[in-house]
Amino acid sequence: MxxxxxxxxxxxxxxxxxxxxxxxxxxxxxxxxxxxxxxxxxxxxxxxxxxxxxxxxxxxxxxxxxxxxxxxxxxxxxxxxxxxxxxxxxxxxxxxxxxxxxxxxxxxxxxxxxxxSINEVGWPIYLTYVTIYLILIEFGVYWIHRELHEVKLLYKY
Incomplete structure (x- = not known):
């Protein structure tokens, strides 16, 4: 293709x-x-x-x-x-x-x-990519959420 x-x-x-x-x-x-x-x-x-x-x-x-x-x-x-x-x-x-x-x-x-399709890359690589992606996303979301709590203008209390 x-x-x-x-x-x-x-x-x-x-x-x-x-x-x-x-x-x-x-x-x-x-x-x-x-x-x-x-x-x-x-x-x-x-x-x-x-x-x-x-x-x-x-x-x-x-x-x-x-x-x-x-x-x-x-x-x-x-x-x-x-x-x-x-x-x-x-x-x-x-x-x-x-x-x-x-x-x-x-x-x-x-x-x-x-x-x-998963067939384009194979199951082992696909699962590796998904695992890396989820780790990076969760890490990023955690730190962004944590840093947002440091911006006092966003919160009334």
Whole structure:
């Protein structure tokens, strides 16, 4: 497979991801939106779905179903506190939706080495790459989160 065919296959894969989310949720006229906007919209919708489903499951499990196991009676946060956390998260989601657009752009332009299939590289190398990637991501997220706590302008308390 030539480089051009490989990159075309990656672009088709992104279009397929976009169609999975957007075709079911948006009018057909939205297909004319620029590709980068459709990709951002796909990410935004997907992140919202993951956020609200996981929050619902967490709250149901921790605060209702297993209340006695994880929290004393008076320790459950108020609805106001929970709503404030939701508002903060919802304000951040549009910004979190931008980073995957940058990485997909870099992939589609051939600036990175991505594989369409595990068969292109083999299982041992693939698992090694995934392990290295997860270690780097977790390390980066930890330090970014830790450093954000040092920026006092971001916090009221």
């Amino acid at each position: 030539t480089d051009a065919e490989h990159l075309h296959r990656l672009v088709q894969e992104t279009d397929w991801y976009n169609s999975i989310v957007l075709d079911a949720l948006l009018p057909s006229g939205w297909k004319q939106l620029p590709r980068i906007l459709r990709t951002w919209l796909r990410n935004y919708i997907g992140i919202n779905i993951v956020y609200f489903v996981s929050c619902f499951l967490w709250c149901f499990f921790i605060y209702h179903w297993k209340r006695e196991v994880y929290h004393p009676k008076d320790y459950i946060p108020s609805n106001k506190t929970i709503l404030l956390q939701i508002i903060v998260a919802v304000k951040a989601i549009p910004w979190y939706s931008l980073l995957p657009i940058l990485t997909e752009y870099m992939i589609e332009k051939g600036w990175t080495k991505c594989y369409c």
